[in-house]
Amino acid sequence: MSNIHYTTLFSIDILHGYHLNNGEEPYLDMSLDNQEKMLDRYDWQQFLNVRPTVETRKHFRRFQLLSKNTGKSLRVMVRGLEVNSQDSFIPLEQELTLAFLMSYRDPYFENYTDMNFLSGEKMFFSNFQPPALDGIDFHPISLESTEEYFSDSFIITEESFDLLLDTYGIKEAGNDTAGLILIRMQGESGNLNVLNVNHTLKINPTVFKIHFSNRSTYWRYYQASSDTGAETNQAKPLTKNGFVQLSIDTDFDGDPGTISHLRFPNPGVKHIQSDGINYYSEINI
Known part of the structure; x- marks a missing residue:
């Protein structure tokens, strides 16, 4: 009996600055050794749930x-015809499209992510422009080789999202659904393809990327015992790791002497407010 051999078909790196940055040092600016240290304790599934749709699970079996x-990473594997073969055990069709629904595992995800709070809109990542979105500005999913971050370019309206659900027969999306990923074997262009043009597997599988930035907020401090408040004059990054050190001389306006008795811990992510322009973290000290 021959051994069953699986190889990577494609993968999607899912990165988040809140979890991977070290204080004010961005993950991408770290040395490779320090990046690896951050990844050792990182798991994107702590804050996101990405699951194949019912129809995609059928494709998985077929x-x-x-x-x-x-x-x-989210990684999809395919059974190869034999070890080191570029042929899949069952030939894949160029039009084969795999769909994944996204939802939050962390209820505070939007609090610490550099994004507008979703209100009906959804995140959308795809390596091709679906016909249902013809005439709508489309931005393809990022590749591993780029330094592109998540932005409004990856947000679609509720109406467009519903069109996609109808087009791909997705009936299980619920109120908790935050987004959709579509990966077709033939992408919008060559570097977005999953398969070679002759339907064989790539020697170096395509690596897509979704990289979320951490939100920066103005930090508002208040000490009830002395009825003293202070607010940073610039937005500061929210980060799970490391510490953002504040200076009373440069990070606050006004007389430093009036706040010299205060301490300035970094804020959590539960209490975020907005005035419609800026976001604020409220910290009682």
């Missing part, structure tokens, strides 16, 4: 695909 995620 084409002998499976999901084998890592702390850094």
Whole structure:
């Protein structure tokens, strides 16, 4: 009996600055050694749930695909014809499209993510422009090789999202659904393809990327015992790791002497407010 061999079909790196940055030092600016240290304790599935749709699970069974995620990536594997072969055990169709629904595992995800709070809108990531979105500005999912971050370009309206659900027969999206990922074997352009043009597997599988930035907020401090308040004059990054050190001489306006008795811990992510222009973290000290 021959051994069953699986190889990577494609993967999606899912990165988040709140979890990967170290204080004010961005993950991408770290040395490779320090990046690896941050990844050792990182798992994107702590804050996001990405699950294949019912129809995609049928495709998984039909084409002998499976999901084998890592702390850094969502990874889809395919059964190969034999070891080191570029042929899949069951030939894949160029139009084969896999769909994944996104939801939050962390209820405070939007608090610490550099994004507008969703109100009916949804996140959308795809390596091709679906016909249902013809005439609408489309921005393809990022590739591993780029330094592109999540932005409003990856947000679609509720109406467009519903069109996609109808087009791909997705009936299980619920109120908790925050987004959709569509990956077609033939992408919008060559570097977005999953398969080679001759339908064979790539020697170096395509690595897509979704990289969220951490939100920066103005930090408002208030000490009830002395009825003293202070607010940073610039927005500061929210980060799970490291510490953002504040200076009473440069990070606050006014007379430093009036706030010299205060301490300035970094804020949590539960209490975020907005005045319609800026976001604020409220910290009682």
